[in-house]
Amino acid sequence: MSRVITFFEAKDWEKEEYLRRIREKFGERFRDFEISFVPYSLNKETSKHHGDTKIAVIYLNSLVNEEVLEDMKNLKFVITRTTGMDHIDILACKKRGIDVANIPFYASATVAEHAIALMFALARRLRVAYSKMKDLDFSRDGLMGFDLFGKVAGVIGTGNIGSHICRIARGIGMEVLAYDINPNKKLEELYRVKYVRLEELLSSADVIFVAVLLTRETKHLINLENIKLTKDSAMLINIARGPVVDTSALIWALERGKLQGGVAVDVFEGEKVLTEATFLKEICPAEVLTKALQTLHLFHYPNFMLTPHVAYYTKEALERLMDNVVGELSHYLMYKFSSKTYGEYF
Secondary structure, eight states: OOOEEEESSOOHHHHHHHHHHHHHHHGGGGGGOEEEEOSSOOSTTTGGGOTTEEEEEEOTTOOBSHHHHHHOTTOOEEEESSSOOTTBOHHHHHHTTOEEEOOOSTTHHHHHHHHHHHHHHHHTTHHHHHHHHHTTOOOOTTOOOOOOTTOEEEEEOOSHHHHHHHHHHHHTTOEEEEEOSSOOHHHHHHHOOEEOOHHHHHHHOSEEEEOOOOOTTTTTSBOTTGGGGSOTTOEEEEOSOGGGBOHHHHHHHHHTTOOTTEEEESSOTTHHHHHOGGGGGSOOOHHHHHHHHHHHHGGGSTTEEEOOSOTTOOHHHHHHHHHHHHHHHHHIIIIITTTSOHHHHO
């Protein structure tokens, strides 16, 4: 019986890097596995071709649901090369005895640094400045920024990424408010973070950072109702997941002079339509296409900035990611099944 590990959404450069790390970790046992790398995502169309896969190493645009699992009868373990797991039906996997792992810590500080970079970019009107320079317009019109020292940072979600945002914001002299269903006492002690209700955070913060996981409860956590609470001068930065912030609410706010400090997103609704060419070959739900168009509409506002889901994308973070993925493989195979040989397992 084949012993197949399949890496989905794999870039050409990743193959050699992963193989080198696996060889170093597994030694001679490396020969026991058939390891394949494919450029496409795992979904209901591609799953038909991977019925022999025992371990699937997926990425952001893959989808593991009932339909996919029905095609992959031999699947035993799923590793997602992401922190979030909203693209995996955990209950469906559990029902079939399939274990699931994510990589939660590899880019926590990295993403937080990107969030802070977006804050500085909005505060100093860098999008407008860059556009003016391309037109050789050296006037200062539209370029007046504002200080961040002494301002209030509101951090929604104080997990791994949110905690680093609190640390950095405090370090540059900002007061830090936070909202989380599980307050972190250490943040209160280290950085004088004050936990408040979401409504109080939205009405008090000069800079609002969205850093929560996407769940049923957090979808459209920022919406048409509560965005009305924000200061007219506030800015909002989303580095969590696109659907945590309702794009319709952002349009409503910007049209009415709210969030004049600006809106910056690294994640956004309709993201796959805009960033993955292959996604356009699929039949897209009308709601997804609408959200993608709404995101494009936001570019009409000069105080809007978008980066294409690259907050995690640094050399160091990707090296940590690869090391952690190989570590998960090793842990699963060498410890969970320590009472069996690889042959018995497969």
